[in-house]
Amino acid sequence: MTTTNGTASMSEAIAADLPYLRRYARALTGNQTSGDRFAVTTLEAILADTSIFNDCSSPRVALFKVFNSIWVSLGSPVDESGATGPEARAQLRLSRLTKNTREALLLHSIEGFTTNQIGEIMNVSGDEAAQLLEIGRDEMQKSILGNIMIIEDEAIIAMDISEIVASMGHEVTGIARTKTAAVELARKSPPDMILADIQLADKSSGIDAVNDILAELGDRPVVFITAFPERLLTGDRPEPAFLITKPYSEDQVRSAVAQAMFFTSTETLNA
Structure with missing residues (x-):
């Protein structure tokens, strides 16, 4: 495969999965603006280094893996500045969740990734991803x-x-x-x-x-x-x-x- 064809195939894969990355980002952050901001940063990172697509099991996993690495590197940020009412309550609930459970739950239940794929995206084992899912389900439903x-x-x-x-x-x-x-x-x-x-x-x-x-x-x-x-x-x-x-x-x-x-x-x- 030539570089041109490879780039075209990667672009097609990103284009097909980008709406669902945006959905995940929006659900994770709680609103469209911040979710889209992370999606754009993800695309910029991929353009700077496309090698991630050679190291992952699928282009879709690669796309979400890059997003997750950015999300984690920034401390899984949620803007608490000026938060009042429902927003303030949401931030308080977020602070009480076990680390990484919300991400794992969304990746599995909303985006349909397997536990092994979640592990690949989040840099943990498939068994660890399964444990995060169980914890997340329990904490969310009781919240x-x-x-x-x-x-x-x-x-x-x-x-x-x-x-x-x-x-x-x-x-x-x-x-x-x-x-x-x-x-x-x-x-x-x-x-x-x-x-x-x-x-x-x-x-x-x-x-x-x-x-x-x-x-x-x-x-x-x-x-x-x-x-x-x-x-x-x-x-x-x-x-x-x-x-x-x-x-x-x-x-x-x-x-x-x-x-x-x-x-x-x-x-x-x-x-």
Whole structure:
């Protein structure tokens, strides 16, 4: 393979995985701006030295490994300056977590890496990565419980999500299938968190429903669900910090809900 072809292949691999690195960075830091800043720094580091792609098991692992090395080298920073209210509470919770557990949990549950791949990314063994996952699951799920509202038009999926959320110890305030029903439900039983599909039964938008609810009731954590995440991970507009891809796994739902409740993320989309 020539250098030109090699560079082209690497660029194609980065382009395909970059939206998901940005999703991970955003979930890790809690907002789009800081997450994108780390993603840009990662790309700059790769451009300066492409040898990492020859040393890793896959281009995707290499991309996340470079990100993690930067994240760790900077002390896994979370800006506490001026943090008040939900932000201040999130920083306090973060300070109590076992080191590296949140990263491992996101890499596995949201991005789908195996424990061996996580070990490669984080420079630990696969067994150590598995231990971090177990610790992370336990700490996140116990960190905060609350009332969760579900916006989902498919009955089977709504029931499945409801059972997962309830099994975590949360209370489900109800299930809404349309934007109008969602807003009415939120007024009747204000939720601590919203878990919303993007496309609803009457062709209305889950994004619009969430934005209307937050405008009326105030900020609260949100997790969006969609079969087409690439349509939302464009960087052209504010993006959700937590995004589950359909078809989802139970582990993904548990992780996203726990992360969102824990970090009190309120990033939403402008429709």
